[in-house]
Amino acid sequence: MEKFQRVVDFVKEQYPNKDFVSLHEPVFIGNERKYVLDAIDSTFVSSVGAYVNRFEEMMCEITGAKYAVAIVNGTNALHLGLLLADVEKDDEVLSQALTFIATANAISYIGATPVFIDVDKESLGMSPEALSNFLSANAELRIDGSYNKATGKRIAACVPMHTFGLPCKIDEIATICKQWKINLVEDAAESLGSYYKGKHTGVFGKVGIFSFNGNKTVTCGGGGALITDDEALAKRAKHLTTQAKVPHKWEFVHDEIGYNYRMPNLNAALACAQLEQLAMFIENKRMLAAKYCELFRELSILFINEPINAMANYWLNAILLKDRVERDEFLTYCNDSGVMTRPVWELMNRLPMFRHCQTDSLENSIWIADRLVNIPSGYRI
Known part of the structure; x- marks a missing residue:
């Protein structure tokens, strides 16, 4: 002892x-109290406000992504990311058994099924070798993507996680996903401020997501973010997170099933102060x-x-x-x-x-x- x-x-x-x-x-x-009180005084305390916009700008500056969307929490950001990656009911999504429950839960929200791949001992993140071996043994590549030979289901996406902020070999994983026509959704929930080969985590795939839960490096109580370099995906993300409401000064028209996933301005104010530090x-x-x-x-x-x-x-x-x-x-x-x-x-x-x-x-x-x-x-x- x-x-x-x-x-x-x-x-x-x-x-x-x-x-x-x-x-x-x-x-x-830092400026947490000052910014939160400013948000209160502005009366914009919900999902519209200057701090929401600033938060998204800061996330782009930090990660190098072209677009960022403020989300109410990391789990919802991952759910949204999977939707943007065209994951559908009865699809399969490759992920890790060594992960936080949110990863597997978000896959399940869509009605998709997780498939669990081993990790590397060095990074605790998904092993590219294990991923490649699994696909070679269990998948077949078709014109429209990869399919599991045993279940017949489409393998729609891959969700590796940067465990405890330790970047995995994400470039190798991205290459394998491209070869197999599988969309890469990066679970960077724990890795804000982490880099792999000079690039910030979250920018290697179709989308990347972050969490700002109370125990993260940077927190705003709850909070999440989705980043992407695809303008069309970013616009669709904002549309879906605001209940898929068609913009209009007074009419309430919604053109598809949407979600109440936008980060409130109060949380964004706290997040901006934290991101400064x-x-x-x-x-x-x-x-x-x-x-x-x-x-x-x-x-x-x-x-x-x-x-x-x-x-x-x-x-x-x-x-x-x-x-x-x-x-x-x-x-x-x-x-x-x-x-x-x-x-x-x-x-x-x-x-x-x-x-x-x-x-x-x-x-x-x-x-x-x-x-x-x-x-x-x-x-x-």
């Missing part, structure tokens, strides 16, 4: 004067990751560093213990000592609603799930 106590002591040194150190708390030290937040978090790396090297515990060719935001730092027994001992010791740690999410194919879904071997995913622990990763004031 000496090693565990060293981790507890180190974490408490980074976050002094706390009885309990959380995994990732929001920090409001993104570079500072990430620098602070990367410094913490470097300190963790040194500590765990001394303790002979594997700390998950950013992959080759990547610059990670280190949203949540993670370590890999020797087995599930040591993992559970570590979790118990830290949480009982006032330091929050948690295991990775339950693998999607082990949840009752997704047990019927097709998978590959998931060898790496299972190995990681038995060993991974997230440790406190918030901004240190």
Whole structure:
């Protein structure tokens, strides 16, 4: 237990004067209060307002995407992204078993079925090799796209995730998707401020999505965003997120089924203030990751560093213990000592609603799930 106590002591040194150190708390030290009060004074507190427009502009500036659409949360952004990628009922969508439930849920909203592909140990994100092997063994390429040979269903999209802000080999995944005529929807929910080979995450596919939930690097309570370089998709996204209402000064005409998915101006005001501090937040978090790396090297515990060719935001730092027994001992010791740690999410194919879904071997995913622990990763004031 000496090693565990060293981790507890180190974490408490980074976050002094706390009885309990959380995994990732929001920090409001910029213009948050000023902008929110300004939004209130403007009376534009719902889905129309200057801060919504500014938020979208800032997301384009940060990511390099041509267009951004403000969404009420990351899950809805992913649902919308799948719709824009032409995913339909009874289609199949390739994703990861090692992911947050929102990824699989958004696929299910459409009536499509997830298919779970293994991840790389280095990035915790979808493995291009596993993706290619699965398609070669299980899919056939037709004029109108790829189809699963066992089910006969169309494989409409692929949704890799940049787990904990660590970029996966997204360029290789994009190439494979193009070869197989599969639309790429990038789940960059956790990776705002992360780059792969000099490009921001979220810009490699048809669309990319982000989350601004309360525990993210940048938060506005809820909040999400969709980015794309396709003007027609961006316009359609805005149309669908506003109940598919045809623009008119007073008439209420809707030309298809739409959604109430626009981010409110109040949330956007908070988001703009947070985005102004993104570079500072990430620098602070990367410094913490470097300190963790040194500590765990001394303790002979594997700390998950950013992959080759990547610059990670280190949203949540993670370590890999020797087995599930040591993992559970570590979790118990830290949480009982006032330091929050948690295991990775339950693998999607082990949840009752997704047990019927097709998978590959998931060898790496299972190995990681038995060993991974997230440790406190918030901004240190």
